Amino acid sequence: MRVLAFFILAGSGLLAGCHNAAATPDTYRYSCDSGVRVTATYPDTDSARVTYLGREHSMRVDVSASGTRYVGDLLEWWTKGTEGTLLQRNASGDSDVLEHCKQQR
Template sequence: MKIYAPLTLASALFLTACASSQQDDGRTAHTYQCDSGEVITATYPSSKSAVIQHKGAKHTLQIAVSASGSRYVGNELEWWTKGSGPGAEAALLHHMSDGTSGKIIENCAES
């Protein structure tokens, strides 16, 4: 019986790690671990918007033109992601009034 205990525990941990986080409205929340230690959560209510939560503040951003990956802008912020799933790259930047990307606030990876 003890032979199966480690396998059962490992299976339970694997399933827990693979579970997605659901928001109250049913959308899947993506979690990004940033180099600074901060965590950013993002939901995508439509193909044209993203809602990110950073340092306790929620920001709704709209899709923007991107040469690579997905880019969302609003509230003087820019959220850029490339890829999906664990390890996918993401960055939160200042968004300049002339439409260009400003200084990087956070470099992150999806966890």
């Protein structure tokens, strides 16, 4: 019985360690042409949290012809390689470029 209890406790400790290791999202920092800095955190493959001018914007992945595009209520974040473009969404459905950015190394 003692041996069985040991294996149960050891197994539960391994599972707890695996759970904590997978919870860290990827975070990238960008310097933009205007001098502003943008931070993008990717909690999973379908979402992004973009911090711009001190405000965090939650976004979901959307269709793009090239690169990866995330869309929120007010902003779009489009990345390709080490570059990112932040766009302002308008009521008409169009978007205007706010920032052109490069990932910091």
